[in-house]
Each structure stands twice: as structure tokens, then as C-alpha cells.
Amino acid sequence: MKITDITIDVISREVRGTGLESDLGRFGGEVTQGLLRIRTDQGVEGQCFVGDFRSGGASLFDPILKVLKPELLGKDASEREWLWNRLGILGARRGLTFPAWAPVDVALWDLAGKAAGMPVFRMMGAASDETDVYATYPPRHETPNGWVDEARDIADLGFRAYKIHPGMLSTVDAVKMVGAVRDQVGNEMTLMFDPNNNYDFRKALAVGRALDDNGFHWFEDPVPWDDFDAVVELSRRLDTPLAMSDLAGYLFREPAHYIRLGAPRILRATARKHGITGMRKIAGMAEAFGLNCEIGTAGNSSLNAANLHVICSIGNCDYYEWWMPAEAHQFGLIDHYGLNNRMTLNAPETPGLGCPLDEEWIGAHRVATLE
DSSP states (O other): OBBBEEEEEEEEEEEEESOSTTOOEEEEEEEEEEEEEEEEETSSEEEEEBBBTTTHHHHHHHIIIIIIIHHTTTTTTTHHHHHHTTTHHHHHHHHHHHHHHHHHHHHHHHHHHHHTTTTTTHHHOOSSSSSEEEEEEOOSSSSHHHHHHHHHHHHTOOOOOEEEEOTTTHHHHHHHHHHHHHHOOOOOOOEEEEETTTOOOOHHHHHHHHHHHHHOOOEOOOOOOTTTHHHHHHHOOOOOOOEOOSSTTTTTSHHHHHHHHTTSSSEEEOOHHHHHHHHHHHHHHHHHTOEEEEOOOOOOOHHHHHHHHHHOOSSSSEEEEEEEGGTTTTSSSOOOOOOOOOOOOOOSSSSTTTEEEEEEHHHHHHEEEEE
């Protein structure tokens, strides 16, 4: 099955505003993303949306079409590992980035599943057909009480796990908020904490001790991912496992360096940077050393579906990240995979990613087709 064409439909849509002007930036307004289509001589098409709801996908279009398309035309659609092993030279000589390659990898997996008549997670070897989820919002508050109210609202919706993005709260307020949220939701809810790499060592240590006192499940990205001394020392001093990292520079080889350092206890991956192929490799690396690989939100419908398929094909990931509001990253599909009545998430059982496109919606939001 040979690849005959690769195109990108450029899509413009409005995202409802979420969050404060904060360390993560303001989300909302018009965003430009893409729909990648990889076509074959047997009429099977692999698809993946390009770009997340925060930064869009425009910067990825040229690398996909000018660097990766010439590499793939005429190739067998199954040659994902061949392409993976080309990334080093394409990055060094052509400036290709992992986020540009990742949607291509996901589309190739979607294509393979459709050709085989199997959902991707079953092609990879299913470990489960569902996963637990945790709910999370971007930073939306300025005082501890805002997160207390948010925790109550999330618990009232039926979620059993909640990840806090504390934004730019001071050390004192962050510690106060951690205790107040635990008091609000009780001991039955699993809690995580993610300051998006914004703390220095002293602040991370102080807040981390509050997380220890309140039984948090993990402490995500407290310091810059490459502050290795801080990551090691925090891991040594705190009971709450560190989870690293969602930052842009953390790609495929970085988890191996963390493992050599003996810290942190939880590695992170996401389809947005690692594709399905890279996530599987990172998860396998983590499993060999008794570590979890937790999968982070990827920012669009098909990349998040890729996250879900990988989670259901491995045994060392506890949760799917359910970013709220969901409409920020759910778009362009006829039927969005949603939470069931147990507030867990089932992997789609239809072939490929299981993401049937809403071609009418895409046509209404398409502003160009790039070849």
C-alpha cells in the first residue's frame, strides 16, 4: 500500500476563552489548525489534526509538506520505523521538529488500523479497553478560594481525580490552597499538582512538602525540566513522586537521562510531541525500570485519541488527561469519544483512531488546502 499524496486542510475556528493571562498564556479567540490527509493507492486515507488549541498548527505545515512529504511519497505506508530512524538526520539537516513529525506518525497509524480493520490500541496489543481520567483546567483564579470552588465543581461532576494548575500563586497561597482543596474534596479524590515548570528549588520544596502532607498523587513539572540537580534533590526529599515533563524541549532521549539520574519516578509523554511511535517507546523504557509513563493532553481531537489508544495498549499509565472545557480540543468529528457513566473513557473500537471526520464542519471551517 503506497503513499500517493499528502495534503493539509487549513482550518480556522474560534475557541472560547479559558483561564487568566498567566504563565500558560490566555487561551481563546481564533486559532488556525490543520487536517492532515495521507492517501494511498488502495484508497485508504490516514488522518490527523495538526496543532493544539493554544498555539495552532501553522508553523508545522511547511515542515510536513516540504520535508516529510517528499520522504514519504511512493513509500509503503507501513514504514513508520523507517521514518522514525530518519528523524535525526532530518532534524540536523532540514530543521525538522518532533511536533511536525508527530501528526504524520499518528496519521500513519490511523491508516494502518483502517487497512487492517482494527482499532489502533488492539493493533498494538490491548492492555485494557478503558482508562481512568483526571479533570484539569488552565489557571483561572487569583486566590486560593478559586481552586477550592473548582475542586468542588469537578467532584460534583463525578470526577474522581483532579489536577491543579496553580498559575502564579505565591508560595504561601499555594500551600494554603493545597490544604483547602484537600479539605474540600476529602481523601477519596486523587489530586495532582502542576505549576508548569515555574518554581525554583525553594518554592518547589515548600509546596512539595504541603503535597506530601495532603497525600497528592504526583507533583508535575515543578522546576524547569533540565534543572537536573533540582529534580534529583526534590525526588530525594519529597514523598510525592515528581512527574516530568511537558515542556517543549523534553522529547525522546531526555527520559533516558532521567532514568540514569534515578529521578523522577514518573515520566511524561504526549502525542503532540512523541506521536504514537515515540509514546510507545518512552512507555516501554519506563516500564523496564518500574516507572509510570503518564500521557499529557495533546490539544486536538485526533492527537488526544492517539493518547487514548496508547494508554489502553500499555500497563504503566494511570490516567488520561481530560482538559476542560472539552470543546477547546474536541472539534471536527462526527462523534467525540466521551466519558461513560462510570466517568472512565473507553477506547474507540472502530478501525484506526476511531475518529470519523465531520466533513461538513471541516468544509465550513476550511480556509485553504495545502499540497
